[in-house]
Amino acid sequence: MKKYLSILVTSVVSLLIIFYASSCKKIKYVEITTTDLNIYGYIKANPDKYSSITTIVDKSGYAGFLDAYGSYTMFVPTDSAVAIYLKEVGKTLSALTDKEAQDIVKFHLLQDTLPTASFKDGKLPTITMYGQFLVTSVVNNGGVSSILVNRQGYITQGNITTGNGLIHQVDHVLKPATKSISQLIDADPRFSIFVQALKATGYYDTLNTVNSTDPALRRWFTVLAETNQALADSGILSYAALKAKYNNTGNPMDPLDSLSIYVKYHIIPDNQYLADIVSTSSHTTLAPLEVLASKLDNEKVLINDLDFNGVHEQGIELERSTSDLSATTGVLHTALAHFAPKVRQPTAVYWDVADFPEVRKLPAVFRRANFSFAYGSIKDITWDRTTNTMDYAYTTSSTINVYWKDYLSVPMGNTTRHNWIEFTTPIIIKGRYKVWVCYRAAKGSGTVGLPGGSNMPVQPSFDGVDLSRQFNFTEQRPNLTDGELEALGWKKYSPSTNQLMTGKFLGIIDVTTTDRHKLRIRSLPAAGTGNPSDFLDMFHFIPINQNQYLPRFNTDGTLQYF
């Protein structure tokens, strides 16, 4: 018992000692995982350069979230930059209101980490918290190139990594645009005629109002304004002349009036800087179903520089030095020539699918030999199976009378063949067309014209909409007169009497925009597994009011008009 007592005493005493010892010195636990500074911590830690902006951030009340978890990019103006800014606005640091401080910080802050390597010529991919985009460019001064932000401040030190984002130090405070597109146009005497057209058609107000305070919901506009000189070059010397040329209804406010359409054709309903404009080849405008084509020719940005049926139409240049002007409602560009929606008559497109730029680059193959193109090696033809090839084929067979003696061999159907193939068409002028497929019928097994054997039914679609009729590569045209054939939806597209040379009517389409479109052929479940037997030669898009069965296409490349 005594033994136990002593043990008890000893343990109580030692426990007391442990308690005493532990409370005597507080153990320091590390409560943070990193000592890296956050954005706010970084500018606060460098008061030699950033004391002014620190004061502004403090005043704005945003110090808290700038020192918390997140991913931001902040353009941080130096003390001298802030001093210049204050002098411009005629204020002192302490006289800035909370709202002003908030606006400054918001315009310098993006909710994303954007290193300088991600900057392009034009707007940053993320909008500022102020609700306007920042624009970046690179400018060379006396042999030294630096990044210019919003045409206002140079980045003097970039990509400073902090715990919650990146800092780019700028030598000027960035100021948001204060004018709307309309005000910018109005203020520039070079646009004195164009602005009257805007006012007359009511679009001055559309471009003048910020239509939502929420940047996520705001609709932006891009205007390609024509200078007076551009109009004068086309013989339009005054607004009266412009009005006389286009105003056909007498009321420019009428959305169907040509002057209204002319103005709408100069407005893209999106925020498109030149860098964005050249990144895609066509842009929808406010004019219904009228698109602007764009491209980069060396350094020039050209609008509507197109080849139509082999005829080149010179494009309209957008002047770089006076374009990319940011406004509260979007962006303004200067067009150096007059342009308007062209009235084009629908024209037939006789499209030889076996003639595309990639095969033309192979003179030993083009109209001379067979060749299999790997997936991805043809820009305008794509298909579902990356392991399959697109087989260009050449033939001198007397029973295969294809145009130019070449065709695409497109076995479609079961698990290993093409399930679908999608073509990008040549430019088709908007209008109503009849679509024809031209092929040479064949069967891997069985006899063409008799039941049984191979089967390869195909569903064509145009811009994602199935055409009304299907076709089957194993089906030949009936042996009838042209008139009878057309009535039944067939035609004899080759001068050859060979019944296998088949043209089949696929349906009527309404081409809504003058542009390149997508034509897809998709195999139907009934397609068999027999030998590949498919000779895809051409597609015809023929305006509905034109002759559908002439011309005919010869093996030597000539056309026959009877």
Next chain:
Amino acid sequence: MLKKIIVPMVMLAMLLPLASCKKWLDLQPQDGLTGAEFWKTKEQVNAAVIGIYASLTASPTGARANAESFFLWGELRADMITSTLATTAEQQDVINVNILPTNSIANWRGIYETINYCNTVIDFAPGVLQQDATFTQDALNKYVAEAKAVRALMYFYLVRTFDQVPLKIKSTSSDKDIVSIPKSSQDEVLAQVQKDLTEAEQYAVTDYGDRASNKGRITKAAINAIQADVYLWQQKYTECVAACNKVISSNSFGLIDGTDANTWYRTLYVNGNSNESIFELQFDNQNLNTFYTLFNTTQKKFLANSIVMDEIYTVDFTDPTKFDIRADGAAVRATDQLIWKYIGLSNTTSRAQTESYAHWIMYRYADILLMKAEAQNQLGNGQEALNIIDIIRTRARALVATQQNPAPGDKDGVADYILKERAREFAFEGKRWYDLLRNARRDNYHRMDLLLDMVATTVPPNRQQSAIAKFMDQNCHYLPIYYYELTTNKSLVQNPFYK
């Protein structure tokens, strides 16, 4: 019973420390040689020199292979390659003129490794004379000449890529040799390059007695070739012509016959070490290059730019029997734009991964001729330059479409023609960027337009204007110093463009 076991065990345990005692005091590494043990025989000198060449083909410490650096530095910023979906972000950033100091393509580690191997030979090989009586002064001079020439070539690459670099000409063989060296100016480095080359030329070998060594090791002709290239870069045209003439008058080299395109391709590129070759890096089935993964697998990093076939070589659409032998099936495979030069086993069949040992050609006779043409043109002998271009074009059966007829007195016109012919002749041989830069910077950047026009086509449209403005800054033409070097060597100053 228990004692019977314990006693012997204790005795055994006492013996154990004694056994290891002797080894314990031996400080020599068990798995390698130390400097004190090494530089003893002429065979070891030979091994060290061969090691220099080995380091050019693959880094022993895992840095990027130098041959790959030569390709990346020579082509990535120029206009003949294009990216794929598998191109790395760093490679794409170089193409887009968005290079940051953290981009590992700017890491020069492999080159300085080779330089250090050269330095080691130059510092320690002379000591072997005392150790090995069979080692002669003559043999020593030859080895040192090889090391100096390779060192000169490496520094030449460095100044063309980084402008100013630290000039380290003493070996780093122990910790006390690690010093922080600041950058030297391009002129200082080139002066050292010329000095090394002149010294090397004096003792260099003309014939090692076997073909692989004659093409794979530094010969007198190889030194002359490097000299010609350096003189051209320094705009010393008379000296360049003299250096070229030394190679030409040696009568040891010629152009491989181009009558049969496939034979020509196999002789020059597939088999390598041809009569045209002057110096090439010898890959073999034990020492594969990295080009298979760069150019051939589904993960290929680069394809040929479409302008290679469309504008540089062009195609005769009317007559397929007329074609430039350097184009389809040699430089590229036109059907899918593969960079064929290093992955083709013939015009049409490709190498397997295990056969990826196409040599990297540093200099060949065609290069000597075209360097001479370039120098002659600058000296005012435009006609002679045009004659040389004709020789090159005739051999290659160049198409009429790529023929230009500048007046012999039109210096810029002839220079442009030479530049274009060099693009055709040396496609993907790691020369294009340096050719463009050399021509652009001539006479105080008289031809800056060459670079600006080029970059306008290589970057994506939405970065074009930025890229052009960046290229107007001459510092942008050189890569940044890799951030790691800046943290370890505090004496280095970053290229101002990348600050």
